[in-house]
Every structure is written in C-alpha cells, then in structure tokens.
Amino acid sequence: MSEMTPxxxxxxxxxxxxSPPVDxxxxxxxxxxxxxxxxxxxDGGEGVRxxxxxxxxxxxxxxxxxxxxxxxxxDSNWVWDNILTILKLASxxxxxxxxxxxxxxxxxxxxxxxxxxxxxxVWATTVxxxxxxxxxxxxxxLTVGLAVGLVNGVLISYGRLVPFIxxxxxxxxxxxxxxxxxxxxxxxxxxxxxxxxxxxxLLGIPLLVYxxxxxxxxxWVLLNRTTFGRRTVAVGGNPEAARLAGxxxxxxxLLLYALSGLCCGIAAIMLTAQAxxxxxxxANLYELDAIxxxxxxxxxxxxxRGTIIGSLLGVIIFSTITNLFAxxxxxxEAQNMVKGGIIVAAVLVQQVQFRSLxxxxxxxxxxxx
Amino acid sequence: MTASDAxxxxxxPDPTTMSEEVAVTxxxxxxxxxxxxxxxxxxxxxxxxKTFPGVRALDGVQLEVRAGEVHxxxxxxxxxxxxxxxxxxxxxxxDSGDVYWRGEPATFANPQAAMRAGIATIYQExxxxxxxxxxxxxxxxxxxxxxxxxxxxxxxxRTRQILGRLGHPEIPPGRMVRxxxxxxxxxxxxxxxxxxxxxxxxxxxxxxxxxxDEVGNLxxxxxxxxxxxxxxxxxxxxxxxxxxxxxxxxxxxxxxxxAANLPARETPTRDLVSRxxxxxxxxxxxxxxxxxxxxxxxxxxxxxxxxxxxxDVSLTVxxxxxxxxxxxxxxxxxxxxxxxFGARRAQAxxxxxxxxxxxxxxxxxAVRAGMGMAPEERKSQALLLGEPIYRNVTLATFGRYARLxxxxxxxxxxxxxxxxxxxxxxxxxxxxxxxxxxGGNQQKVVVGRWLLGDTRLLLLDxxxxxxxxxxxxxxxxxxxxxxxxxxxxxxxxxxxxxxxGLADRVLVMREGRVVREAPAxxxxxxxxxxxxxxxxxxxxxxx
Numbered sequence: 001m002s003e004m005t006p007x008x009x010x011x012x013x014x015x016x017x018x019s020p021p022v023d024x025x026x027x028x029x030x031x032x033x034x035x036x037x038x039x040x041x042x043d044g045g046e047g048v049r050x051x052x053x054x055x056x057x058x059x060x061x062x063x064x065x066x067x068x069x070x071x072x073x074x075d076s077n078w079v080w081d082n083i084l085t086i087l088k089l090a091s092x093x094x095x096x097x098x099x100x101x102x103x104x105x106x107x108x109x110x111x112x113x114x115x116x117x118x119x120x121x122v123w124a125t126t127v128x129x130x131x132x133x134x135x136x137x138x139x140x141x142l143t144v145g146l147a148v149g150l151v152n153g154v155l156i157s158y159g160r161l162v163p164f165i166x167x168x169x170x171x172x173x174x175x176x177x178x179x180x181x182x183x184x185x186x187x188x189x190x191x192x193x194x195x196x197x198x199x200x201x202l203l204g205i206p207l208l209v210y211x212x213x214x215x216x217x218x219x220w221v222l223l224n225r226t227t228f229g230r231r232t233v234a235v236g237g238n239p240e241a242a243r244l245a246g247x248x249x250x251x252x253x254l255l256l257y258a259l260s261g262l263c264c265g266i267a268a269i270m271l272t273a274q275a276x277x278x279x280x281x282x283a284n285l286y287e288l289d290a291i292x293x294x295x296x297x298x299x300x301x302x303x304x305r306g307t308i309i310g311s312l313l314g315v316i317i318f319s320t321i322t323n324l325f326a327x328x329x330x331x332x333e334a335q336n337m338v339k340g341g342i343i344v345a346a347v348l349v350q351q352v353q354f355r356s357l358x359x360x361x362x363x364x365x366x367x368x369x
Numbered sequence: 370m371t372a373s374d375a376x377x378x379x380x381x382p383d384p385t386t387m388s389e390e391v392a393v394t395x396x397x398x399x400x401x402x403x404x405x406x407x408x409x410x411x412x413x414x415x416x417x418x419k420t421f422p423g424v425r426a427l428d429g430v431q432l433e434v435r436a437g438e439v440h441x442x443x444x445x446x447x448x449x450x451x452x453x454x455x456x457x458x459x460x461x462x463x464d465s466g467d468v469y470w471r472g473e474p475a476t477f478a479n480p481q482a483a484m485r486a487g488i489a490t491i492y493q494e495x496x497x498x499x500x501x502x503x504x505x506x507x508x509x510x511x512x513x514x515x516x517x518x519x520x521x522x523x524x525x526x527r528t529r530q531i532l533g534r535l536g537h538p539e540i541p542p543g544r545m546v547r548x549x550x551x552x553x554x555x556x557x558x559x560x561x562x563x564x565x566x567x568x569x570x571x572x573x574x575x576x577x578x579x580x581x582d583e584v585g586n587l588x589x590x591x592x593x594x595x596x597x598x599x600x601x602x603x604x605x606x607x608x609x610x611x612x613x614x615x616x617x618x619x620x621x622x623x624x625x626x627x628a629a630n631l632p633a634r635e636t637p638t639r640d641l642v643s644r645x646x647x648x649x650x651x652x653x654x655x656x657x658x659x660x661x662x663x664x665x666x667x668x669x670x671x672x673x674x675x676x677x678x679x680x681d682v683s684l685t686v687x688x689x690x691x692x693x694x695x696x697x698x699x700x701x702x703x704x705x706x707x708x709x710f711g712a713r714r715a716q717a718x719x720x721x722x723x724x725x726x727x728x729x730x731x732x733x734x735a736v737r738a739g740m741g742m743a744p745e746e747r748k749s750q751a752l753l754l755g756e757p758i759y760r761n762v763t764l765a766t767f768g769r770y771a772r773l774x775x776x777x778x779x780x781x782x783x784x785x786x787x788x789x790x791x792x793x794x795x796x797x798x799x800x801x802x803x804x805x806x807x808g809g810n811q812q813k814v815v816v817g818r819w820l821l822g823d824t825r826l827l828l829l830d831x832x833x834x835x836x837x838x839x840x841x842x843x844x845x846x847x848x849x850x851x852x853x854x855x856x857x858x859x860x861x862x863x864x865x866x867x868x869x870g871l872a873d874r875v876l877v878m879r880e881g882r883v884v885r886e887a888p889a890x891x892x893x894x895x896x897x898x899x900x901x902x903x904x905x906x907x908x909x910x911x912x
Binding site for chain 2: 304
C-alpha cells in the first residue's frame with residue numbers, strides 16, 4: 001500500500017478529459033465537507049434503518065417484560081442490575097458473533113466457533129498452562145483460537161474446501177482434541193485473576209461487558225474504517241470483481257477465519273472465567289447462536305452485506321428473550337421455540353424490505369430514464 | 370422507438386468500412402415473403418420490451434413462428450436471446466409489446482402456464498434431475514396419479530411411447546438420468562416437452578453439449594417433430610447448423626430484431642454475420658492522432674497458449690496506442706485478455722510489461738505492473754452492485770488512500786467525484802448504489818476505476834456491450850483521450866466497426882489464433898469479416 005503524494009494526485013486530476021480549471025480551495029472544501037459528513041453519517045443508510053428496526057424489537061421485548069413483571073420493573077435498582085445481567089449474558093456469544101459477522105460478510109460460514117472456544121478454554125486451563133499464570137492462560141487461549149482459525153482458513157482458501165464442510169470437520173476434530181486434552185474432565189481454573197474477569201466490576205459494570213464493548217468497537221472500526229473491512233465486503237459481495245481488481249481473495253479469506261478464531265480465543269477466556277472452569281463440552285451450539293444473531297442483525301448469508309452493530313443487537317435480542325423467560329420463570333424449551341420464530345420473522349422482514357427497496361429503485365429508474 | 374425505426378434511421382454509412390450489402394443501417398427490417406413456410410402462425414411477438422434495472426435487455430423484438438417450421442434465432446452473447454426465451458417460457462413478463470400465442474394475446478404468468486399452453490423449453494444446461502429415472506424426469510411435476518399415488522406403470526408406458534416417437538425406443542424409462550450420455554439426456558428433455566403436448570419447443574443451443582455425430586440424430590428428431598406440426602425455435606451460434614436444419618432466421622442484436630424471417634438456406638453468411646455484429650446505428654469515433662503512435666513498447670506477449678482457448682499468441686502494445694482484437698464469440702479473445710491480466714494461467718508463453726516478465730496467474734502482479742481490466746461481464750466480474758458508486762470506483766485503489774490500514778472515505782469520495790465529473794457520470798451522486806446506474810454508466814465506473822491508479826495499460830473486453838448509443842460515443846472519447854495521455858489500450862470487441870473505428874492497429878482472431886495483424890487503416894470491414902468467419906463457421910455454407 002503505497003501512500004500517494006498530493007502532487008501525484010493533482011497531476012491525474014484531469015486524466016480522462018481536460019476539464020476547466022477548478023479552484024483548488026473549492027475542491028478541498030468539498031472534500032472536507034464530505035469527510036465531515038462521513039463521521040456522523042457513514043454510508044450505511046440502509047443498515048442504519050435496519051438497526052432501528054432491531055432496536056424497535058428490543059423495545060417491544062422490554063415492554064413485554066414490563067407488562068408481565070411490573071413488580072420487578074418498579075424497582076430501579078433491579079432494572080439496572082437486569083440490564084447488566086442481559087449484557088453479561090450477551091458478552092461471550094457477542095464476541096464470537098463479531099468474528100462470525102466478518103466471516104459471513106466475507107462470503108463464508110464458520111461452524112467451528114463453539115468447538116474452538118472449548119478447545120481454547122481447555123488448553124488454557126491445563127495444569128501446565130495454569131502454572132504460567134494468567135498471562136500464560138490468556139496467551140494460550142488466543143494462540144489456540146488463532147491457530148485453529150488459520151487451519152480453517154488454509155483448508156478453505158488454499159485447500160478449496162467448501163467453508164461448511166471445512167469448519168464442520170474442524171468442529172468435530174477440535175471437540176475431540178479438547179476431550180482428549182481434558183481427559184473428559186472438567187478442569188477447574190484456580191487463577192483468581194482469570195476468575196475475577198467474570199466477577200469483578202469497574203464503575204459498577206462487569207469487566208465482561210467492557211470486553212464485549214471493546215471487541216465490538218474494534219470490530220466496527222475494522223469493518224467500517226479499514227482496508228481490511230473494505231476487502232471483506234468486496235470479497236463477499238463479488239469475489240470475481242475483487243480478484244480482478246487486484247485483491248488477494250485467498251489470503252483475505254484466510255485472514256477472516258483467523259480473525260474468527262481469535263475472537264473465539266477471547267470468548268474462551270471469558271467463558272472460563274464465568275464458570276471458573278473449562279471442559280470439552282463448553283460453548284455448545286455457540287455457532288448456531290452466533291450465526292442466528294448475525295442473520296437477525298441483517299448480515300446477508302450470501303455475503304457482501306452486514307453490520308457489527310446489527311449483530312450486536314441480534315445477540316442482545318437473544319439474551320433479552322432468555323432473560324424475559326427467566327424473570328417469568330418459564331422453561332428453556334419454550335424460549336428456544338420463540339428464538340426459532342424470531343429468526344424466521346427477522347429474515348422474512350428483511351426479504352420484504354429488500355424487495356420493496358429494489359422495487360423502489362426500479363421505479364425510480366423508470367421515471368428518470 | 371421500434372426496431373424498424375432504429376434500423377432505418379437515416380444515417381449515412383461510412384463508405385470506407387461498409388459495403389452496400391451489409392449496410393444494416395440503410396436496410397429496413399427484412400421481411401421474407403410470407404409464403405416461405407406453410408402453416409399457421411403459432412407465435413407472434415411485436416415490439417416486445419423487457420428492462421431490468423440498468424439494462425434494456427429487450428428493446429423491440431419482432432418474431433413470428435409458424436407451425437411445423439424450424440425458426441432459428443441468431444445473435445451474439447448479450448443480444449437478448451436468453452431474455453427472449455425467458456419471456457416466452459413464462460420466467461419473465463415483458464414490460465410492453467404484444468405476444469400472440471395461436472392468435473390470442475397471451476402473457477404467461479409463470480413457467481407452468483407457458484408449459485400448459487404448449488410452449489416447452491430445453492435449456493442449455495439441461496434442467497433434469499440426475500437421480501430420477503427417465504420416466505420420472507419426463508413427467509416431472511405432472512405425473513399421472515391416482516389418489517396421490519404416482520401411477521408408475523402408466524408413466525413408464527407413456528414415456529416409452531414418447532421415446533418411440535422420438536426414435537429412441539431403446540432408452541429404458543426406468544434408467545437413472547445420471548447414467549445417460551449427454552445426447553440421451555437431451556432426448557429426455559424433449560420427451561418432457563412432448564409429455565406436455567408442446568406445440569412449440571424452444572431449444573437453446575442444443576448442439577453445444579453434443580458430439581459431432583450426435584448432431585445428425587438431433588436434426589432427424591427435429592425434422593420428425595416439425596413433420597408433426599410442432600414448431601421449433603432453434604438457437605445456435607453455428608451457422609452451418611442453421612443452414613442445415615433451419616427454415617427461417619430472425620437475428621437479434623442489442624435486444625432488437627435486426628432482421629426477421631430471412632430464408633435460412635439462401636441468406637448469405639456475410640449478411641447474417643453483419644446483422645449479428647454490425648452496428649445498427651452509426652457511431653462517431655474520435656479522430657486518430659495524425660502521427661502514428663511511437664511510444665515505448667509497453668506490453669509484449671510472446672507465444673501465449675492455453676489449450677482449447679488460444680494458441681501461440683504474440684502481440685505488442687505501445688504506450689499511447691490502441692490495439693484492437695476482432696473476433697467472434699469463441700475465438701479465444703476474452704480468454705486471451707484474462708490470461709494477459711493474470712486471471713487465467715498460461716500454459717506456455719510470457720507476458721512482459723515494460724520489459725519485465727509478469728508472474729503468470731497473478732492479477733496482483735499485473736495490477737502492480739500498471740495493468741487494468743474492464744472485463745466482459747460487468748455485473749458478475751467487475752461490480753459490487755449493492756455498494757456505492759465511489760466504493761466501486763476505488764475498488765482497486767482504496768488501499769492507496771488509506772493510512773496505516775485506515776480507509777479515507779472522504780478522499781475516496783473526492784477522487785470518485787473527480788472521475789465522475791470527467792466521465793460525465795449520471796446520476797452524479799457517487800454515494801448511490803451502482804445497481805441504479807444504466808449499463809453505460811456502470812461501464813464508466815469500471816473504466817474509471819483504473820483511471821485512479823497509475824494504470825499504463827488498459828484491457829477492455831467488449832467495453833460497449835449493453836451500452837446505449839450516447840454513452841458509447843462518450844466511452845470512445847474517453848478511450849481515445851486515455852491513449853492521447855500515453856496509456857496503452859488493448860481492446861476486444863465482436864463489433865468489427867468498433868475495432869476498426871477505434872483502434873490504431875488491429876489483430877484478427879479466429880479459433881484461438883491471430884490470423885491477421887495490420888494497421889486499422891489498411892483493413893476494411895469486409896476483409897475483417899471474411900477473416901473472422903473463415904474456417905469452421907463458413908464450411909459448407911454458400912459464401
């Protein structure tokens with residue numbers, strides 16, 4: 001990535017056809033205005049509308065909560081605690097979902113995330129790793145996550161396996177390896193720093209929520225403000241066009257799965273901290289939660305479109321539903337049925353939105369030409 | 370504007386490039402005498418128009434098909450044949466124009482409706498279920514049944530009857546379709562058409578999947594079908610097949626009928642090809658510079674080969690020079706361009722930019738060496754349709770404007786604005802999705818993408834396909850202006866006048882080989898057409 005000098009740019013400014021001289025100050029002012037606009041507006045008008053819809057769903061869920069348990073909602077302390085409970089509940093899956101969102105926008109799918117979390121968690125809590133202290137445990141979890149993610153990436157981009165198959169295979173293998181390492185036992189974490197990540201608070205907010213916020217913020221910046229994010233959208237939206245524009249599609253695909261693996265490593269530490277232990281069966285079916293959250297959040301399963309904020313809202317909607325059922329003392333089974341319904345509803349709504357949008361654009365064209 | 374208006378637009382033909390007999394611009398829509406073929410008119414289309422966002426796929430199609438005839442549809446890729454088939458088979462509904470089916474105005478709401486009316490389509494990729502039997506495929510979707518149970522015996526019996534009618538009683542109805550050869554699968558497709566009592570069968574390049582000796586058998590079946598009064602619309606690129614099996618020919622170009630109901634056997638080949646490829650309207654080409662381009666040699670291709678696509682191609686492009694490659698679909702021209710760009714890996718030969726050999730099969734290396742390409746299929750190969758215009762313009766360069774990996778969208782938008790201004794992009798707002806642009810403006814976005822980088826050589830594959838008249842002239846100006854600034858251009862087009870009018874030097878490709886190279890001034894359209902068509906396409910055909 002070479003940086004271009006301003007003179008080089010202005011030399012090309014009139015390349016295709018000699019245009020009348022433009023006041024440079026005026027051009028600069030225009031560019032400046034465009035830059036200022038981009039700060040608060042971005043380019044995702046469509047995504048913003050979609051996210052407003054998700055916030056609407058969240059509001060409805062909260063209203064249902066208020067209507068069903070007015071006694072609890074009367075207590076403002078309880079309300080604050082409950083919000084933190086929901087966010088804490090969302091934190092681990094949320095971190096996994098950020099990685100998943102990148103993979104799906106990039107045109108892939110990662111079924112191995114739950115298994116990677118388990119393997120990283122188990123690896124970080126072996127007696128040997130724990131002897132290196134908290135730093136060693138974090139390092140082990142992140143490295144294992146990254147490494148397994150790289151395996152996914154290599155299989156898919158250089159081994160040309162279909163992502164579904166490759167990550168399914170890695171799911172099975174990673175769970176197996178986790179069981180092997182842990183000897184099918186629950187490994188207790190005796191590290192107070194690690195365990196404290198789940199129990200400690202800063203300014204009244206659990207550390208887990210800070211980690212989620214940090215990962216989401218980093219993910220948002222990465223997707224919307226960096227070349228990595230731009231390449232992700234290009235590779236997922238039209239891989240052939242990306243390739244013919246000189247983007248190294250294979251290398252980028254590899255990096256996407258590595259990123260997902262890294263997120264799983266972070267989630268492994270968080271989950272281990274919550275349980276004070278790790279075992280091969282942990283983070284079961286997280287892949288489905290993460291995929292569902294991303295889809296609800298407006299990520300197109302065929303790639304090329306999606307937002308981090310949408311995915312975050314998807315995760316929070318799920319944990320709010322869980323919470324809603326918990327405060328009403330209802331079963332997990334009923335809860336899962338509602339979740340399934342919500343996934344279908346969300347996708348249906350998006351399809352309708354998309355169709356009416358294209359129709360609108362079609363009409364628009366017809367009138368202008 | 371109707372097709373006949375367009376075809377008879379009073380524009381003076383250029384005497385240097387067009388002869389009288391191929392002057393499509395002058396001739397009105399050709400109508401053969403009505404009594405060429407006996408039989409009632411089963412299908413008539415008048416002024417059928419179908420638009421998709423950004424493209425006018427059908428722009429005034431006339432078609433008349435009679436019972437018992439083989440009506441050939443001729444046209445280049447992108448001429449609108451596929452869309453026309455989809456309109457006839459109920460996949461798309463036309464925006465305007467009339468479709469008369471057996472004398473009655475008709476619109477088919479869906480493929481089932483078209484099939485019930487008696488129109489069956491045999492697609493190029495045969496739409497058979499490989500793991501069902503021959504009989505199950507033939508009656509797919511309308512199995513004879515009683516109380517919800519398929520009457521397998523009856524289905525097998527009727528399938529056997531139909532196969533017998535097709536002259537293939539030896540195919541067992543119970544055989545899995547997967548186990549059949551391509552020719553056998555085609556028979557099953559036809560059996561399906563007959564199981565619907567089809568009166569019109571549309572065959573989309575049926576010979577493409579067949580070996581040479583199987584084509585004769587296909588023709589025998591087609592003759593038997595037409596003898597029973599069934600009409601066939603036959604689509605093929607191969608003129609010799611059209612000569613052999615066809616009764617009448619309708620030629621499409623850019624979504625319009627450029628000639629209707631020509632006698633298939635008597636019409637001169639050159640006439641057919643020029644109606645397929647020739648311009649329907651005169652374009653204004655920018656003037657060539659007085660002096661011949663004498664820039665430094667930019668691109669040197671030596672002995673480039675890919676088996677089955679092209680062989681031993683050598684060429685050079687100088688800075689500031691426009692080199693045109695003329696050739697029909699299948700001549701290997703697009704594959705050659707993609708190989709030079711590194712999107713395909715050459716089996717032999719080298720590509721050098723500025724004297725340095727490029728790593729084969731690496732687009733990145735080609736781009737870094739200063740190449741840019743506008744591929745043949747804009748939508749599938751070049752654009753992120755849902756993304757804003759500016760992000761499509763900066764797709765190859767956004768990394769240059771970034772600092773430490775952080776994109777600078779303000780800068781990108783300013784650069785895209787500049788490109789949009791200089792290319793007169795409409796609509797002008799670069800934040801709109803590319804999907805909303807017309808074909809010509811989408812092409813400007815793709816070309817504009819390479820104006821941002823330090824592109825020294827631009828590869829253009831069919832740059833004006835699906836582009837309307839006004840935008841064409843603008844694109845020609847842009848290409849010439851680029852050359853005037855020292856950019857080398859390698860242009861591929863199936864429109865001979867475009868190559869001759871725009872390029873400084875012309876290479877003619879046929880069947881994967883360069884058969885002629887000459888300055889554009891030394892060639893005329895007839896010579897090039899002769900070179901382009903010679904060989905297999907002409908074999909057995911009266912010249």
